Amino acid sequence: MSHKTGRSVPAWRTMLAYGWRFALAGPPIGTGVIILPAMILSLAEPQDVVGAWLWFSIFGYLFALPVAGLAGLFYGATQHDTPHPSRWLLGGLCGVLAWEAQCWAATLWWHDPDSLQGLIILPVPALAGAVCARLFAPAASPPPHNAAAERIARTTADTNTPKP
16 A cells, blocks of 8 residues: 555555665665775775775676665565565565575576575675665555454444434
C-alpha cells in the first residue's frame, strides 16, 4: 500500500523502486566502508581521501552494481504492504544475501571454489545494505493495517450500543 495515497502498489514496483535506489547508492557506500578507514588511518589529506573515494567508487559500480540492485530487490520484497520496522538489520541481511548469491553464482559458473573467498568481505555489503535501507526509508511509516482488529471493534461497538 502506498504511504502517500493509500492505494495498493504492486509488489514488483516496490521491489524495483528499492532495487534501483540501492544500485545507485550501494557501491559508493561500500567503497567508503573499504577505503575511508584505511585513508583516515594513514593520515592522508582530506582532499586525497575524498579523491580516492570518488575514484574507487567508479570501479565499485563495475563490481557491486548487480549485487546492490539484487539487495534492493530483496529489501523491496520485504517492504511491500507492511514495512518491516527493523530497517538497519533487514537492509544488512539483504546486502549479505545478495553478496553471497554473487559469490556462489561465480563459483558455480566458473567451477572455481576460489570465488568463495569473496565471502571474507561480508561486513561491507552488510553495512552498505543497512545504510541504504535507512537512507531510503519512508518518512513516516503508517501503522500496519489490521482488518481483523477493526472488524472485532465494529462488532463490539454494534452489540454495546443501546437499541431504541
